[in-house]
Amino acid sequence: KKAIVIGSGLGGLLTAAQLAKDGWNVDVYERLALIGGRFANIEYNGYQLSTGALHMVPHGTDGPLARMLRALGADFEIVQSTPMATVRMPKNAEETDYKNGYEDISYLDFKKHLTSKNKLMMVLLTLGFKAGIIRPTKVGFKTWYSKYIHDDRIDRCADSFTGWALSTTADEVTTREVFKIFNNVYTYGGPGILKGGCQTVIDELVRILSSYGGTIHTKSEVTKIVVKDGKATGVVVGGKEISADLVISDIGHKEAWEICEIDGVEGESASHVLALSSPVFKEYEDKLAEMKPSAGLKICFASDEQILPDGCSLMLTPYTRRINGLNEVTIADPNLAPPGKHLIMCHQRTALDKLDEIDEEIELGLEDVKDLFPDKNVEILMVQVHHGRWPVNRAFSGTDFGNKTPIPNLIVVGDGAKGEGGIEIEGITFGVRDALKIIKN
Template identity: 50%
Template sequence: MKAIVIGAGLGGLLSAARLSKSGYQVDVFERLPITGGRFTNLSYKGFQLSSGAFHILPHGPAGPLAHFLKEVGADVKIVRSDITTVRVPLKKGSQDYEKGFKDISFTDFSTLLSHKDRLKIALLIVSTRKNRPTGSSLQAWIRSQFKDEWLVKFADAFCGWSLSLKSDEVPVEEIFEIIENMYRFGGPGVPIGGCKGVIDALESVIAAHDGKIHTETEVSKILVENGKAVGVLVGEEAYKADLIISDLGHAATACICEEVLSGEKDSGYLKILETLKPSAGIKICLAADEPLVGHSGVLLTPYAKRVNGINEVTQVDPGLAPPGKHLTMSHQYVAPENVKNLEAEIELGLQDLKEIFPNKKYEVLLTQSYHDNWPVNRAASGKDPGNETPIPGLYVVGDGAKRKGGIEVEGVALGVAATMKKILG
């Protein structure tokens, strides 16, 4: 059996590794000169910066991505982060960092609430595990249950960090799926070697099973015969296959199937694609001689103007920075109306970092923005159309086709696993 994978991002390489190990003859076509897409390393001044996703797996060594890597035989060591914290002002409600702040454990967020609201949170945690709320955004649901704006700030920081969305853009049912996965798999972890450590391991699996990865090779068209995907067009050459996996997202995949996806039976699918909104974000990479965060987990910053969360992966893997240096990276959500004014958004993020790390010395290595055709996610979490398409033999994987409750790369892995189950049984 022959399979073609379009795109050598994380979703494409996970698919190629699984299919090649299952006996498929696999060819991967990638238009860029590198593999990994937004999940690899960029070497800069001796630091290993990530091209997109942070060097962190949201559910660490027990999560869906770690499980999939083990299943295909990809040799990646993942170290569980020690703690995730939330930075809050010492005076509740204050946004003036100069008056002092403290870091509390992520699991202690409710200690900033009144005794009555803490009891309500405890009851809701128990009751909603079986009867989950639906039909509203997370923010609307929070405001229907509580009067404390702290919970909205906390939700915005968490959603901004993990999904690059605000809490009023995330369906409440998606957040409860995420919470369930946090119970099931635990918190974050760091892969040794960063993102590229994962990509290199997957490439080794593909090569060991005679799969081929073609870089600087762009697929211009998906070939369809009698309503079924049968191959791709690369330049003037046609490559036939029994199965096509696209890591381009649904909208871009539809563009190279445009004349096919035009019938009445496909109209519902095309209407869904019109509603997909890529999420945007900014990452700021810092170099320092001393730790800024001081632990290997995530530091959430709900009282910052723009920055949602920060991590310092050199606490686990010093090899991601030159000897004696630390690599710290912040992430901030960018609202759709602010995408055209990224310089101002970056400046607000830089101001946040000065306030979050007062009296600390650091160098801004690089600022990276993700939007439009190079977004954080090609479809907002909880709103993508899944992995199937109206064309038999054509599936979509990656950040535009995650499964419910999957944070970033964990959702990518869940989507690939579900797709492989449909294909391989």
């Protein structure tokens, strides 16, 4: 049986490698010359920068991605961040920035800085959550906890965590999604950095795919998904139709839907015809219209000195103007920078309505770097804005609607089809696992 995968991002390659291992004849078509999508390294002056990810695996060495990679036979190493994170707090509790000094604390010590009442409330909420007494709701996380706790420190830390992990504010993500994420942290553990960066995983997946006979065609954009009699029958690449029994989209629901040619009718008019003819398609189109991508901005810089404590590669920065957090990836793997240099990757959530004023957002991020590290010799290496078709997430965490499309053998994987509770690539792994189950049944 033949499967075609559109896109060589992490979701596409994980699915392709597993299908090839299961005996499918697999062809991956990638629009760019580069393989790996937003999970590939970019070499710059001896620094391993990236096309997207901060080289971080959210649940580390025992998380869903690591487990799936091991089951596939991949060779890779993840260095856990210990403790999970450092939080940079202003030196004096009443201050709202770092200008008069700061204190770096382990995230475990965060509670010590709260009032006794809020400390007690946090303990009660955590116990209630663990015991299953607190029922997660679809209301925004901040709206929910604000019913119980009022503390500027908690608000800032919540925004810093969700901004860094999901590229949303703490109120743009539902309480239900945050609870599922916390549950996964309890189950699998915290983050780690990939030795060699994202590229090691991509290279391994390419190796595994080829070892089972699969092929990746680069510079090969899929311009149409051909649908006949209600089924995907193949794709069009370079004007040529290629038939398949199964089509996997690693380019998101919306993008795949836009290029469907249904019984000879293309693009918007095709979906319009279907939407009118069946409530299933109408419902799908309505869901697509609601799906919102999350945008973000990444600043990579080099330092002559190590910034974070030994072993801890992640810092949350709740008192900046924009930067939510950063990974000092060379703590885990010094080879990600030239000898004697340290590589730091900062991330800031970017509101969709600020994309028109992106220069100002960049300036605010760069000001943050100066305030965070006033006494360090910092060299800015690269600033990247992620939005549109190269976003941080194709759908806000917890809002996508899984792998299925109204066309039975057109399945979506990747960050537009993660399901609930999975941070970034861990969510992609959950989505791939679910997609493979759908395919097997």
